[in-house]
Amino acid sequence: MHGLETMNRMESEVRGYVRAFPVVFERAHGSTLVDEDGREYLDFFAGAGVLNYGHNNPAFIEALQQYLADGGIMHGLDMATVAKRNFLELLDEKILKPRGLNYKVQFTGPTGANVVEAALKVARQATGRSNVVAFTNGFHGLSMGALSATANAKYRRAGGATLPEVTRLPYDRYLGEDFDTLDLFEKMLEDTGSGLDLPAAVIVETIQGEGGLNAARPEWLKRLREITERHEILLIVDDIQAGVGRSGNFFSFEESGIVPDLVTVSKSLSASGLPMSILLMKPEVDVWEPGAHTGTFRGNNLAFVTAAKALELYWSNDDFAAEVRRKHDVLKTRLSALATDFPAVEFEVRGRGLMMGIASVKMPELAGQVSAAAFQRGLIIETSGAKDEVLKFLPSLTITDEELEHGLAIVRECLEELVK
Structure with missing residues (x-):
């Protein structure tokens, strides 16, 4: 069977994330999810922080396969x-x-x-x-x-x-x-x-x-x-x-x-x-x-x-952590630019590392609107906060600079469409 019919029929109403991202995913690699129709999505969600090293990291798959093969x-x-x-x-x-x-x-x-x-x-x-x-x-x-x-x-x-x-x-x-x-x-x-x-x-x-x-x-x-x-x-x-x-x-x-x-x-x-x-x-x-x-x-x-x-x-040395800090600087710079370029929204940049967000107390509904619009453009990004007023940037720590910039460009496109 194709699509969400089985889940909609059998699963509890407690489901949450599937309502925001209503497709059936089939495969994943790195910072990319692929649905059953073959469409790719850039992942700025990372399993709510579970996938710091990306989806199906080859090193971990190989270690698991060997462990299982050895009994x-x-x-x-x-x-x-x-x-x-x-x-x-x-x-x-x-x-x-x-x-x-x-x-x-x-x-x-x-x-x-x-x-x-x-x-x-x-x-x-x-x-x-x-x-x-x-x-x-x-x-x-x-x-x-x-x-x-x-x-x-x-x-x-x-x-x-x-x-x-x-x-x-x-x-x-x-x-x-x-x-x-x-x-x-x-x-x-x-x-x-x-x-x-x-x-x-x-x-x-x-x-x-x-x-x-x-x-x-x-x-x-x-x-x-x-x-x-x-x-x-x-x-x-x-x-x-x-x-x-x-x-x-x-x-x-x-x-x-x-x-x-x-x-x-x-x-x-x-x-x-x-x-x-x-x-x-x-x-x-x-x-x-x-x-x-x-x-x-x-x-x-x-x-x-x-x-x-x-x-x-x-974690044998500080190289990986240093890369995360460098990517944080890129992300913070781009989010600060969004706050400057959309002054009517009165964005506040929050967070640290690759755990950041932009929040608008003035327009709390905007974060959810951007998340929905971004999904239609192939980006998975969630919201946070008591009123879901924060657009939450939580990519894998192994994300490439090109993927990070691509996702940020999609967010900018969504804001340009939504903020008149």
Whole structure:
């Protein structure tokens, strides 16, 4: 059968992305998707940040094929396998030791939400406290514990229950450029009449992927780290979308120089689109009893194979990250030019690395209109923010300069058509 009829007939109404991109995709390579009719689409979506190294990267396909041909372990729960050991050794050698990081590694269930659940649970166990501070426009997943830290009302309503034990505070620049929102946090911690119970943890995204591409300033993150250390509050950095090179460094917090107590990593960690998540935590936070946070699919050996290959190929030196930073400069320059060339829209350029957006508070509907018009021209690009007011640029990190410029040219064409 051709087309979407089967999906429309059988799938739940919960579907989202297929409504914006209503075709049946069949093949993919690099930054290109191909539908069943053979039409090619340039991908500025990258699986919502899962495909940092592009679709069907040949190096990962070859490693998988060899592993399968050799009869490698497919499913292992949390038992020891050669594939797991190889990944751990490379993670330590290529990522943790060069950055002076001493973390224990927990393999959680394979989704980002599951690793957030694990982080919140172990933080509460380690401190003996229950309250958690999260921030406006934060997104941390949609299972119930993670959802309690997620801000968007649409997602919270879908939970169908009260979501307790989280205090929401304003993110960096939420109240404007001249107001340091951490003044409020610090005052509430010091005032016994504030109603803020001493938190077990603070959970924060350094770049808010789903919340509108808001990027916290390094100085704000440094102050947040200082406050949490002084009050013995654990700091969790949710690096699920902003990590694995997306920001221009392997971890998005590196630019600020802070060291979180816990880091959640998922999405592009496997490098291939295979589901995989890990929780990094300082040794003293690792208070789990054996089996206290478990799951049938917490040991994805195929993902270990491709993740290890990515660490070997892309993270043995700084060359790959430097290329991401160079492409960021190109993208930021082009987006700034769009903001200048369409003054009536009053665009704001947001984000960092290859995780950027242009937002218009004045015309919030424009982002969705551009996304739809771009799709008709062969570009897949999504929106972000509480009102979908941000056009979100999330290409693969391996995208060529020519592909990046081509996609930006399509966005410009759409704006020229839509903004009269």
